[in-house]
Amino acid sequence: MxxxxxxxxxxxxxxxxxxxxxxxxxxxxxxxxxxxxxxxxxxxxVPAIGKMTSEIVEEVGKLEIKFKTALNEIKEELGENDFNIETLLSKLELKLDVIGKSTLNSLTKEDFKILISSIKKCVRQKVSVHSDxxxxxxxxxxxxxxxxxxxxxxxxxxxxxxxxxxxxxxxxxxxxxxxxxxxxxxxxxxxxxxxxxxxxxxxxxxxxxxxxxxxxxxxxxxxxxxxxxxxxxxxxxxxxxxxxxxxxxxxxxxxxxxxxxxxxxxxxxxxxxxxxxxxxxxxxxxxxxxxxxxxxxxxxxxxxxxxxxxxxxxxxxxxxxxxxxxxxxxxxxxxxxxxxxxxxxxxxxxxKSEPSREDSVNIDLYFDEDAAIDPKDEKKAEAKGEEIWTGKGExxxxxxxxxxxxxxxxxxxxxxxxxxxxxxx
Incomplete structure (x- = not known):
């Protein structure tokens, strides 16, 4: 194709x-x-959501062993690819809403409130880069x-x-x-x-x-x-x-x-x-x-x-x-x-076409051209005048x-x- x-x-x-x-x-x-x-x-x-999630889960997990256990269980429920700070908070809020007097993930209603509050506090700290x-x-x-x-x-x-x-x-x-x-x-x-x-x-x-x-x-x-x-x-x-x-x-x-x-x-x-x-x-x-x-x-x-x-x-x-x-x-x-x-x-x-040196100045604002290829040895860095321009780049x-x-x-x-x-x- x-x-x-x-x-x-x-x-x-x-x-x-x-x-x-x-x-x-x-x-x-x-x-x-x-x-x-x-x-x-x-x-x-601000840390990327993946890094933020792992840092917060580690920090909150150190507060109490039951929090660490619950967070690991919820991570398994959500799946590795769908586990982040937003899906985690969503899951915790839903569990808090339905828990009543029973327990979920070995946590009581009060435990869920403390866990949610702790996570939100960590989020505030990590995104509050505006404050000194x-x-x-x-x-x-x-x-x-x-x-x-x-x-x-x-x-x-x-x-x-x-x-x-x-x-x-x-x-x-x-x-x-x-x-x-x-x-x-x-x-x-x-x-x-x-x-x-x-x-x-x-x-x-x-x-x-x-x-x-x-x-x-x-x-x-x-x-x-x-x-x-x-x-x-x-x-x-x-x-x-x-x-x-x-x-x-x-x-x-x-x-x-x-x-x-x-x-x-x-x-x-x-x-x-x-x-x-x-x-x-x-x-x-x-x-x-x-x-x-x-x-x-x-x-x-x-x-x-x-x-x-x-x-x-x-x-x-x-x-x-x-x-x-x-x-x-x-x-x-x-x-x-x-x-x-x-x-x-x-x-x-x-x-489509190889730019002039003047055009390259403007193109460099949005496109990083690949170096030309030496047809005899692609690994050679020194120009010999035989390089092939590909037009490819980033x-x-x-x-x-x-x-x-x-x-x-x-x-x-x-x-x-x-x-x-x-x-x-």
Missing amino acids: NQSKHDPSEYIRGIQQILISDKKKIGFLFGAGSSLAYKSDNSLT KGQIVRKDIVSELVQTDFANWIGQAERKFPIEIFTTNYDFLFELGLEHKEIPYYDGFCGSLRAFFNPESVEDFRFLPKQTKLWKMHGSLGWHFDKDTEKILRVSPDDEDILIYPSTLKYKDSKKQPYESLLDRLSNFLKQDDAILITCGYSWGDEHINSRIISALKTNTTSHVIGLFFDKFDRINEDSKISKIGLDNPKISIYASRNAVIGCNFGDWVL FILPDFSKLVKFLNTMVSDNEIKKLGENVKK
């Missing part, structure tokens, strides 16, 4: 046109990979965040439609970046003294139509379910009772908010014409999010999803789960490091830090000014 080839320079021009168009509605879906990105040793990062001895980190540290550079790109030009950021992360890195660059944004909460989550405003695209939107799909530090008012409130992120529920949404009706509204926002965003959702740092492992995306794209719209998929250390192939998502959905393109699924065709990234934009650098170097100062002027017209 002849495998397709995809020219990265061809598709990058399409992305550039999308990002500078005032007709497109542009959204980003960021997962844990974006919180791993850094540009210097001073950049704040109880204070917000210094502005010189915030300036070194990749998220701050992303906010810088958002603020470069006025747009007819605001950028919408969807993220599964709990941390405050995007908030730090946006506020450092003084970018007004809305996250679904209204009020000041006891800011409350307002589902109606999330559903209404006319609400604060010019402001950047930040939608935290899995919850956040500082979100608290207030039993007295039965509302989701935003409180101090250091509060002991923080709403960090996992993603399965199997809760009582009162606890389905804010997740239902945020998922609806993602669906409705994609149901608009000319909407483009770019994912980065997202593993496509959240089935409830995937199903909303796929379902929304089945509507009769011109929306499209570009999945920047980081697979540098575990390459995808045609049979990979992520590849099948793209192969089955013409409105979803998957851009991995060595391969891509575009138009339901799986293929390698290959430049597409680097699935790395969030590389994506942000590309965004900021994509448009010159003059072009940015023109774009802002055109939008005003």
Whole structure:
């Protein structure tokens, strides 16, 4: 079977046109990979979910041997591949809801409460990189965040439609970046003294139509379910009772908010014409999010999803789960490091023609070309003038830090000014 080839320079021009168009509605879906990105040793990062899960399970398991035993049993129940901090919390919440006066995994109802509280406390500690001895980190540290550079790109030009950021992360890195660059944004909460989550405003695209939107799909530090008012409130992120529920949404009706509204926002965003959702740092492992995306794209719209998929250390192939998502959905393109699924065709990234030295400077922003091959001895590093140029290489934009650098170097100062002027017209 002849495998397709995809020219990265061809598709990058399409992305550039999308990002500078005032007709497109542009959204980003960021997962844990974006919180791993850094540009210097001073950049704040959050552990990946796998590492975070193993560290928390080890730490909580040391509190009491019965906790360690229960966690091992639940890991076996969920399976190695599906065991992470979110599925673990979901399982524990479900067990707490049905346990009554009996025991499960040798734990009582009170044991489950202590275990859940301990895990959430560990999560808070690991994602609270915004805090330094109880204070917000210094502005010189915030300036070194990749998220701050992303906010810088958002603020470069006025747009007819605001950028919408969807993220599964709990941390405050995007908030730090946006506020450092003084970018007004809305996250679904209204009020000041006891800011409350307002589902109606999330559903209404006319609400604060010019402001950047930040939608935290899995919850956040500082979100608290207030039993007295039965509302989701935003409180101090250091509060002991923080709403960090996992993603399965199997809760009582009162606890389905804010997740239902945020998922609806993602669906409705994609149901608009000319909407483009770019994912980065997202593993496509959240089935409830995937199903909303796929379902929304089945509507009769011109929306499209570009999945920047980081697979540098575990390459995808045609049979990979992520590849099948793209192969089955013409409105979803998957851009991995060595391969891509575009138009339901799986293929390698290959430049059609060898670029000039001047062109290579621009190509290096998104594509790392392989070294030429010596036809006589591929292992020889020294050039002899007989090397064969293959056009192959690594597409680097699935790395969030590389994506942000590309965004900021994509448009010159003059072009940015023109774009802002055109939008005003």
